[in-house]
Amino acid sequence: MAERGRPNVLVTGTPGVGKTTFCDGLAQATGLTHLEVGKLIREKQLYREWDDEMDCSIFDEELVLDALEPLLEEGGQIVDFHSSGFLQDDWFDLVVVLRVETETLYGRLERRHYGEAKIRENVEAEIFQTCLDEAREAFEDSDVRIMEIHHDTQEQLEAGICQVQEIRHRVLPDVNPAGPRADRLLAEPGGGCGTRRRSTAGIRAAVSRQSRESPRSFNLWEGTLLMSMPVPRRHSWVRLQLLFRADPGRSAETRVIGICLSLP
Numbered sequence: 409m410a411e412r413g414r415p416n417v418l419v420t421g422t423p424g425v426g427k428t429t430f431c432d433g434l435a436q437a438t439g440l441t442h443l444e445v446g447k448l449i450r451e452k453q454l455y456r457e458w459d460d461e462m463d464c465s466i467f468d469e470e471l472v473l474d475a476l477e478p479l480l481e482e483g484g485q486i487v488d489f490h491s492s493g494f495l496q497d498d499w500f501d502l503v504v505v506l507r508v509e510t511e512t513l514y515g516r517l518e519r520r521h522y523g524e525a526k527i528r529e530n531v532e533a534e535i536f537q538t539c540l541d542e543a544r545e546a547f548e549d550s551d552v553r554i555m556e557i558h559h560d561t562q563e564q565l566e567a568g569i570c571q572v573q574e575i576r577h578r579v580l581p582d583v584n585p586a587g588p589r590a591d592r593l594l595a596e597p598g599g600g601c602g603t604r605r606r607s608t609a610g611i612r613a614a615v616s617r618q619s620r621e622s623p624r625s626f627n628l629w630e631g632t633l634l635m636s637m638p639v640p641r642r643h644s645w646v647r648l649q650l651l652f653r654a655d656p657g658r659s660a661e662t663r664v665i666g667i668c669l670s671l672p
């Protein structure tokens with residue numbers, strides 16, 4: 409696959425761990441696209457068999473791979489699927505495996521009115537960390553990072569998205585086009601996800617202070633950094649997009665020339 413301009417993130421885990429919920433939140437925070445492989449399989453009928461006992465299709469790996477390849481080529485996708493063993497490791501830049509407590513999963517699947525056999529199979533898969541082991545095996549020969557995120561509560565959802573954002577700044581291609589100087593910017597107080605909590609008013613004040621800076625044009629390099637910051641007590645976060653440019657006259661300096669703030 410050709411070099412991607414933007415990252416692809418794989419989010420996997422047992423059915424019911426909250427992949428859809430997590431991917432929707434992550435897509436909102438990052439601007440990446442949530443790609444539900446289960447939906448793709450249904451819509452494009454990428455299966456050849458039906459499992460009566462589990463009441464689900466048995467997908468065809470080759471058909472799914474053929475359908476996914478062109479979609480992942482340019483990057484920018486959050487791929488949501490419970491199975492990872494058949495996927496190509498070089499399609500992804502980061503893997504997230506969601507985990508939940510047994511009682512949490514049992515309750516969620518019961519609320520979906522799944523049959524006893526289907527609930528038991530999924531709960532056992534979670535207990536034996538089948539999805540985590542599958543991902544570890546699938547990506548063992550690559551240097552793709554695998555993050556295990558616990559996902560029982562709303563707080564864990566928000567913290568998990570923040571964790572991914574933080575990693576994303578460090579390891580994924582579209583957020584660090586300028587190399588070490590961008591890292592330095594992120595290392596400043598309040599510059600990384602979760603490194604410093606600010607009130608909404610505090611963020612607005614920072615934004616207006618920054619936006620009064622008159623943009624200066626340099627042509628050596630420039631780029632964009634995306635980050636999310638938690639808003640205390642609101643169980644929410646804001647998305648900040650920093651536009652930065654280097655001052656070629658002062659090689660160690662990075663100037664933020666614009667900030668775009670969006671509330672989810």
Ligand SMILES: Nc1ncnc2c1ncn2[C@@H]1O[C@H](COP(=O)(O)OP(=O)(O)OP(=O)(O)O)[C@@H](O)[C@H]1O
Pocket residue numbers: 421422423424425426427428429430446490516559560561562563564565
């Ligand atoms: N972090 C969370 N805290 C509380 N409830 C959650 C959390 N994540 C998901 N849920 C709830 O759990 C249920 C299952 O979530 P979701 O549909 O996202 O799981 P899934 O892993 O995508 O399932 P499937 O693989 O079957 O599509 C939903 O009712 C959702 O609202």
